[in-house]
Amino acid sequence: MGFSTDAVHAGQEPDPVTGSVTVPIYQTSTYVQEELGKHKGFEYARTQNPTRFALEKNLAVLERGKRGFAFASGMAAITAVTYLLRAGDHVVASNNMYGGTYRLFEKILATYGLTFDYVNTGDLAATAKAFRPSTKMVFMETPTNPSMIISDLRALAELARSKGALLVVDNTFMTPYFQRPIELGAQLVVHSTTKYLNGHSDMVGGIVISNDDAASERLQFVQNAAGAVPGPFDCWLCLRGVKTLALRMERHEQNAGAIAEWLASHPKLKRVLYPGLKNHPGHDLHKSQASGFGGMIAFDTGSIEKGAAVLKRARLFALAESLGGVESLISHPATMTHASVPREDRERVGLTDGLVRISVGIEDLDDLLLDLRSALSVL
Numbered sequence: 001m002g003f004s005t006d007a008v009h010a011g012q013e014p015d016p017v018t019g020s021v022t023v024p025i026y027q028t029s030t031y032v033q034e035e036l037g038k039h040k041g042f043e044y045a046r047t048q049n050p051t052r053f054a055l056e057k058n059l060a061v062l063e064r065g066k067r068g069f070a071f072a073s074g075m076a077a078i079t080a081v082t083y084l085l086r087a088g089d090h091v092v093a094s095n096n097m098y099g100g101t102y103r104l105f106e107k108i109l110a111t112y113g114l115t116f117d118y119v120n121t122g123d124l125a126a127t128a129k130a131f132r133p134s135t136k137m138v139f140m141e142t143p144t145n146p147s148m149i150i151s152d153l154r155a156l157a158e159l160a161r162s163k164g165a166l167l168v169v170d171n172t173f174m175t176p177y178f179q180r181p182i183e184l185g186a187q188l189v190v191h192s193t194t195k196y197l198n199g200h201s202d203m204v205g206g207i208v209i210s211n212d213d214a215a216s217e218r219l220q221f222v223q224n225a226a227g228a229v230p231g232p233f234d235c236w237l238c239l240r241g242v243k244t245l246a247l248r249m250e251r252h253e254q255n256a257g258a259i260a261e262w263l264a265s266h267p268k269l270k271r272v273l274y275p276g277l278k279n280h281p282g283h284d285l286h287k288s289q290a291s292g293f294g295g296m297i298a299f300d301t302g303s304i305e306k307g308a309a310v311l312k313r314a315r316l317f318a319l320a321e322s323l324g325g326v327e328s329l330i331s332h333p334a335t336m337t338h339a340s341v342p343r344e345d346r347e348r349v350g351l352t353d354g355l356v357r358i359s360v361g362i363e364d365l366d367d368l369l370l371d372l373r374s375a376l377s378v379l
């Protein structure tokens with residue numbers, strides 16, 4: 001089926017008991033059994049929940065993977081993926097990704113005997129050089145958060161495969177509507193479903209989509225054994241959000257494209273980072289592996305003081321962490337989402353103190369431009 005048809009229907013057959021068109025919220029912790037060992041395939045809700053299963057099936061279809069495993073947050077999903085590793089294993093990770101992922105790797109997993117090297121995955125030769133005999137995983141984002149560095153998914157999938165490592169792509173920024181890493185050779189995709197997939201800023205969640213049978217088997221075990229599962233209501237909210245994913249992503253991109261052009265012509269801005277801009281260094285590569293550019297833009301105001309002044313003046317662009325909701329948000333990565341990344345590491349990837357990130361919502365473009373014009377008037 002086409003993407004929008006799958007978004008509305010995959011994994012969501014009408015309820016067999018009542019015919020309910022919408023997947024019910026199975027708000028239960030357990031299921032009655034007829035007799036010892038005889039049940040309907042549902043024993044306990046950490047292990048099985050029909051609302052969660054519907055979400056997992058739906059997102060697996062959209063990402064073109066074989067299985068989906070939902071978690072209580074994007075970080076819980078990423079943590080579950082790292083349980084595929086063992087002490088002594090090495091990971092090649094992108095040197096610019098969500099700060100919380102870096103924090104998990106460095107502050108928790110590194111103390112359990114895993115080792116990490118952070119490279120610009122946009123540089124294929126540098127990435128190849130970072131491999132060791134113990135490398136079991138490549139973990140990356142493209143575009144990266146928030147520097148918008150583009151990496152070659154096909155080439156990295158080939159490289160990882162040739163070295164016997166799994167390629168894991170955090171596809172939160174693009175969503176499967178614009179980019180499907182599994183089709184390009186990745187084994188695993190993760191999302192913070194908190195963002196575009198839910199799209200309405202009303203839940204926190206995560207998902208791992210797997211196209212690798214051995215990884216799927218382990219992830220199913222991990223999901224139950226470690227237990228960071230989402231509640232059924234949050235799964236239902238995400239399912240409802242996904243139904244309009246295609247429409248929302250079109251509008252996010254339409255607004256973001258126009259705003260990026262406007263920002264690029266602003267005399268006071270140093271750099272505007274949006275893969276849809278023709279002068280973005282990764283523009284052509286991104287176009288070759290994704291069907292759209294998304295709704296995230298970053299721009300450099302020149303200093304932390306100027307960035308703070310812009311943030312203070314913005315009204316419609318609400319000052320908040322997170323992204324991907326219908327409402328426009330504005331944030332300061334150096335002190336908010338990426339505060340846990342050391343300054344030298346941030347600056348190496350262009351994440352300067354003056355960088356401001358916006359998540360462009362689906363409001364009317366004229367209103368968004370008016371707000372930005374006013375916010376940038378302080379520069």
Ligand SMILES: Cc1ncc(COP(=O)(O)O)c(C=O)c1O
Nearest residue numbers: 073074075098145172192194205
């Ligand atoms: C790209 C990316 N990955 C992962 C996460 C973590 O997701 P969550 O906040 O749902 O735990 C975020 C959160 O901002 C993110 O932006």
